[in-house]
Amino acid sequence: MTGVPYTIEVHELTKSFSGVVAVDHLSFSISKGEIFGLVGPDGAGKTTVMRMLAGVMAPDSGGAVVAGCDVVASPESAKQRLSYMPQRFGLYEDLTVDENIGFYAKIFGVKAAARDERAARLLAAAGMSEFRSRLAGKLSGGMKQKLGLVCALIHTPEVLLLDEPTNGVDPVSRRDFWCILYSLLNEGVTILVTTAYLDEAERCHRIALMHEGRMLFCDTPARLKANLPGAVLSIVTSQPREISERLAGQSGVSSVMIVGDGLHLMVGDAATLIPQLKEIIAAAGLSYESIEQVAPTVEDLFVEAVTGTMRGMEQ
Amino acid sequence: MIGRLRHMLIKEFIQVFRDKRARFFLFGPPIIQMLIFGYAATLEIKHVPTAIVDYDNSQVSRDLISRFTASRYFDVRHRLADSRQIAAVIERGDAVLAIQINAGFARRVRKGQVAHVQVIVDSSNSNTALVGLGYVNEVTGAFAGDYQLETLQRTSPLAIARMPKIVLDRRPWYNTDMSSQWFFVPGVIGNLLLVIVMTLTAFAVVREREIGTLEQIMVTPIRRAEFILGKTIPFFLIGLFDALLISSVGTLWFKVPLRGSLAVLTLGTVLFLFCVLGIGLFISTVSLTQQQAMVTGFFFIMPSIIFSGFGSPISSMPTFLQYLTYINPMRYYQTVLRGIYLKGVGLEALWPHLAAMALIGGVMLTISILRFHKSLE
Numbered sequence: 215m216t217g218v219p220y221t222i223e224v225h226e227l228t229k230s231f232s233g234v235v236a237v238d239h240l241s242f243s244i245s246k247g248e249i250f251g252l253v254g255p256d257g258a259g260k261t262t263v264m265r266m267l268a269g270v271m272a273p274d275s276g277g278a279v280v281a282g283c284d285v286v287a288s289p290e291s292a293k294q295r296l297s298y299m300p301q302r303f304g305l306y307e308d309l310t311v312d313e314n315i316g317f318y319a320k321i322f323g324v325k326a327a328a329r330d331e332r333a334a335r336l337l338a339a340a341g342m343s344e345f346r347s348r349l350a351g352k353l354s355g356g357m358k359q360k361l362g363l364v365c366a367l368i369h370t371p372e373v374l375l376l377d378e379p380t381n382g383v384d385p386v387s388r389r390d391f392w393c394i395l396y397s398l399l400n401e402g403v404t405i406l407v408t409t410a411y412l413d414e415a416e417r418c419h420r421i422a423l424m425h426e427g428r429m430l431f432c433d434t435p436a437r438l439k440a441n442l443p444g445a446v447l448s449i450v451t452s453q454p455r456e457i458s459e460r461l462a463g464q465s466g467v468s469s470v471m472i473v474g475d476g477l478h479l480m481v482g483d484a485a486t487l488i489p490q491l492k493e494i495i496a497a498a499g500l501s502y503e504s505i506e507q508v509a510p511t512v513e514d515l516f517v518e519a520v521t522g523t524m525r526g527m528e529q
Numbered sequence: 530m531i532g533r534l535r536h537m538l539i540k541e542f543i544q545v546f547r548d549k550r551a552r553f554f555l556f557g558p559p560i561i562q563m564l565i566f567g568y569a570a571t572l573e574i575k576h577v578p579t580a581i582v583d584y585d586n587s588q589v590s591r592d593l594i595s596r597f598t599a600s601r602y603f604d605v606r607h608r609l610a611d612s613r614q615i616a617a618v619i620e621r622g623d624a625v626l627a628i629q630i631n632a633g634f635a636r637r638v639r640k641g642q643v644a645h646v647q648v649i650v651d652s653s654n655s656n657t658a659l660v661g662l663g664y665v666n667e668v669t670g671a672f673a674g675d676y677q678l679e680t681l682q683r684t685s686p687l688a689i690a691r692m693p694k695i696v697l698d699r700r701p702w703y704n705t706d707m708s709s710q711w712f713f714v715p716g717v718i719g720n721l722l723l724v725i726v727m728t729l730t731a732f733a734v735v736r737e738r739e740i741g742t743l744e745q746i747m748v749t750p751i752r753r754a755e756f757i758l759g760k761t762i763p764f765f766l767i768g769l770f771d772a773l774l775i776s777s778v779g780t781l782w783f784k785v786p787l788r789g790s791l792a793v794l795t796l797g798t799v800l801f802l803f804c805v806l807g808i809g810l811f812i813s814t815v816s817l818t819q820q821q822a823m824v825t826g827f828f829f830i831m832p833s834i835i836f837s838g839f840g841s842p843i844s845s846m847p848t849f850l851q852y853l854t855y856i857n858p859m860r861y862y863q864t865v866l867r868g869i870y871l872k873g874v875g876l877e878a879l880w881p882h883l884a885a886m887a888l889i890g891g892v893m894l895t896i897s898i899l900r901f902h903k904s905l906e
Contacts (some may be wrong), residue, residue, distance in 0.1 A: 268748045293750045304745030308544050320536035321749045362745075 219230045220279075221246045221373060221404040222267065227276035229262050236262045238427035239276065244406060244420075247399055251406040251418030253378060253516065258424040260408040261301060264377045267406070269296035273426050279383065281372045281404075294322065297371035301378045305365060307351025314350050314365055322369035336364040356387025363394060374398065376407040380414065392417060411511040421512065423519055431518045439510045442518065444468065445484040446510045447491075450476040451502040460498050461491060469521045471514070476502070480518045533751055537759025541733075545763060555729075555767055556774060559721050563775045566717040567783045571709045572840075574660040580615060580624040587635035593646070593672050595882035597628065602664045615649055626661050638676060662854040693719040703871040711786075716839045719862045722798070723805055723833055726768040728826055730809025733760055734901075735822045738813075757898055760807045766851055768802045769795075769865045778872075788873030797865035797879070800886035804858035805895025814900040833859045858889045 222244040229237045237259040244250045252260050265271035267278055269289030278285050283292035305314045312333075319329040337343045340360040345353065350361060359379055366374065374395075380388045392414070395405055407418065415421045415435065422432035431438065451457055454477050458470045461479065466487050469480040481487050484507040495502055546552055579597060583590050597603045603626070607618055615627040629647040637644040648665050663890045681689050699783035737743040746756065776794075779785045787794070808829055816822035822842045835841070836850065837859035843851055861882035868874045868882075876883075 270744065270747045290750065293748060296748070296749040300741060300744045300746075302741035302744070304741040304743075306540070306544065306742055307740070308547055309540065313540070313543065317536060317540050318749065321533055321746075321751050323532070323750075 219246065220244060221248075221281060222250075222406060223277075223279045224263075224267070225277045227263065227266060227273050229259075229271070229273045235427050237266070237273070240424075240427070240429055241276075242422055242429065242432055244404055248402050248419045249395065249405040249407065249417075251398060251415045251421040252406065252424060253410075253412065253415045253421050253512070254408075254424035255520070256410070257426075259427040260424055261377055263424075264298065264300075264375050264406070264408060265326065267295060268296065268375055270298075289494075291326050292373075294369070295371060296373040296375060297366035297369070298375040299362050299366045299377060299379055299436050301381065303362060305362055306357070310347050310349055311337075311353070311361055312346045314361060315368055319368045319499040324369050328353055332368055332370070333364065336367055339397065340364060340390055348419055351518050354384075354387075356383040356391075359383050360387060360391060363391065367394075367398070368525060370401075372403060374403055374405045374407075376405065378408050378410060380409065380411065381504070388414075407474060412511065412516060415512045423516055425520050435512055438512075438515055442510050442515060444480055444482045445507050446514050447479040447488070448476065448504075448506055448508040449491075449502050450504045451500075453500050453502075456498070456500050457495055460488060460494055460500070464494070466490075466493070469518055478508075478514055478517075480514065482490075506520065532757055534755045537755055538762060538848065541759055541763045545767070555725075556771065559725060559771045559775050560778055562721055563714075563717055563778045564782070565757070566720075567710060567714050567779070570713040570717065570840075572656075572712070573709050574657055574664075575602055576604040577602060577626055577657070577661045577664070578624045579603045579605045580618050580627040581605055582609045582612045582615065582627065582629045584612075584632040585630050585634040589635035589638050590630045593669070594628075596668050596672055597744055600664070600668060602661075603668075619649065619651050622651075625654075625657060626665065628665065633680045635851070643884065696851065703873075710783055711871060712867070713839075714783050714785045715866040716837075716863055718772060718775050718779065719859055719866055720834055720839060722768055722772055722801065723859060724830055725771055726764055726805045727809040727822075727829065728801060729767070730761060730764045730806050731812035731816065731826060732819055733764065734810065734813035735816050735819050737762070739818050753898065753901060756836045757810065757901060761810065764809070765802055765806060768805070769798065772798045772802075775781065785870060787870055789869030790875050793875055793879060793883075794869045797862060797869070797883055797886070800883055800890055801858060801862040801865075803890030804886055804893055807890055807897050810897035810901065811893060814897055816892070833857055836860065837863045839863055855885075858886050861889075 220243040222242075223243050224240060227237055227240045228235070237302070240259075240263060242250075252263065254260055262271065266273050267280055267285060269280075269285045269292055272289070273286060280292045281295040283295065285292050309317065316332050318330070319333070324332075334343070337346065340357075340363070342360060342364070343359060345357065350358065352374075353361060362377075363379065366376075380391055383391065386427045395407075398405065407414075409415055418435070420432065420434050421438070423430040433441070449457060458472060458477055461467055462470045466482045467479055468482070471478045471480075479491075484491075488505055488507075491505060545555070553585075581597070582593060582595055594605070598605045607614075607616065607624055609618070615624075615629070618624045619627060627649040629649070631645065631647070634644050634646070646669055648662065650658045650661055650687055678689070681692075701707050734743075737746070774786070780787050812822050812825045812829065816825050836843070836846075836854040836857045838854070839859070843854050843860065846854070864882045865879050865886075868879050872878075
């Protein structure tokens with residue numbers, strides 16, 4: 215690990231608000247050109263981490279280095295080299311798309327020629343070229359977020375901090391958004407993104423799961439799934455609630471989660487458990503279409519980790 | 530530095546002038562309010578609604594009553610037959626004053642005895658009551674004087690020549706007609722500038738905080754000073770323009786003379802605007818929402834006007850409150866406004882007031898800038 219030039223290094227970062235710990239001795243490192251996802255439920259402390267890394271909030275203790283700048287000791291130093299997109303749309307709704315881009319370009323000291331070239335390219339990628347003279351307030355939710363991204367990228371930052379950038383954004387805009395993010399990786403930009411969408415988490419090189427200010431685990435999605443103890447069973451049924459009541463708490467079943475077409479169960483040994491479960495369901499007079507072992511998703515990981523942590527706390 | 534500030538200013542001006550309503554708010558209400566204040570803000574008491582009960586019904590009592598009806602200070606609306614009707618008339622607010630002349634009034638006057646006239650006054654507005662009583666006193670005093678003179682003329686005309694007399698030669702300086710419009714119009718300039726510029730400044734910053742643009746702009750390399758200057762310079766310029774606008778209404782419409790130097794007036798206005806911008810910024814640092822900013826603004830506006838000598842004179846206030854007025858920039862600006870408009874005095878008389886505003890403005894701006902952190906805490 216030593217000697218590797220990380221672009222973002224977070225060490226024992228801690229922050230509390232009037233006695234409540236929001237971020238609890240958090241440490242992680244992100245390499246140049248990596249897209250790193252910070253995943254966790256609301257209130258996990260994700261936004262607080264982002265604000266501290268962006269230099270707009272001072273931590274109680276711990277340190278963070280972003281693009282070679284110590285953002286705790288000198289929060290202004292990294293601002294030219296990073297870009298932070300807050301969760302709330304933070305652009306001027308009474309300025310047009312072009313005026314917003316122009317304003318941020320000028321604040322960052324981007325030359326006019328570079329700005330025009332870059333704005334044209336980014337707007338085209340975002341599918342927004344024809345809306346340049348529209349007021350930002352008149353854009354749809356997805357367009358606003360894409361405009362936010364364009365403004366955040368206009369000064370060619372080395373590090374991009376995105377706080378739930380696709381929250382409430384339609385699927386098409388979300389796809390545009392991720393296309394732009396992937397194209398940035400080729401330019402060597404390092405991206406830290408928080409998301410509540412677990413399908414988006416799978417698109418990251420590495421993800422860290424945060425819960426109540428602490429990191430539960432951090433690795434590539436593939437390795438995390440491979441290391442998941444036990445297996446995931448999928449029961450396709452039209453009676454998910456009734457079945458989940460019967461199966462919750464059964465020995466060998468560590469968690470039950472209702473999904474679109476039925477249930478996901480986290481179990482110890484799939485092969486021995488499937489016949490037992492079939493019997494229980496049949497005995498209760500309930501029906502199902504299929505029970506089979508499936509590959510775990512990030513959502514399964516996440517639910518298992520959070521419920522596992524809570525079980526641990528109860529004991 | 531200059532580059533970023535310039536772009537911040539361009540952005541602010543685009544935002545201010547893009548919104549039709551905001552555009553009107555900047556220049557419409559100041560003129561309208563100046564007109565309203567100019568006509569309505571007055572200390573003069575005229576046409577006091579009056580009721581009269583005359584039980585004497587004599588030549589003498591009618592003579593006295595005619596003096597009231599002839600005076601522009603009284604508006605005799607009710608001639609009541611019964612004194613028990615007085616209460617109802619005053620309760621309804623149809624009359625503020627009731628004058629009752631009892632039977633035997635003329636007889637006592639002719640006999641040279643003490644004759645009583647009863648005055649009932651609605652003193653819920655103490656000022657009107659006081660001034661109204663004064664007028665009644667003046668009318669009855671003059672009436673009595675004339676009667677005494679007449680009697681003397683009949684009985685001992687020689688004594689009249691030996692009667693000592695004191696005549697007051699009134700020389701009202703600066704405002705010869707003692708028009709309260711002349712007194713108020715320059716003062717209103719201060720009030721309007723305070724309300725408009727303070728509110729606009731406080732709202733402009735708080736709005737950025739409320740809608741989330743402040744968080745976005747804090748992660749840019751913009752410096753604190755650039756952001757604050759970018760936010761205040763537009764309102765400073767708008768304030769100066771509004772001052773020009775409302776003082777033009779005062780001079781051209783209300784014909785209040787501008788006797789002193791325009792340069793000193795401008796200097797005073799600039800210094801006062803520094804104070805107001807400082808207060809506006811201060812409000813923005815203690816308010817998270819525009820609603821909070823509005824409530825905090827009220828907290829500043831009312832005392833600023835009351836403790837400035839705009840309406841009630843500072844010398845009538847309790848001593849400890851008089852000391853409090855020294856930290857009120859409006860107090861100095863009112864003195865400067867009236868000094869330049871009506872008295873026509875210049876720097877030689879006004880420099881202490883200008884210096885006080887410079888000091889207060891400097892302190893307020895410094896506190897506000899220090900309180901404005903480029904962070905979210």
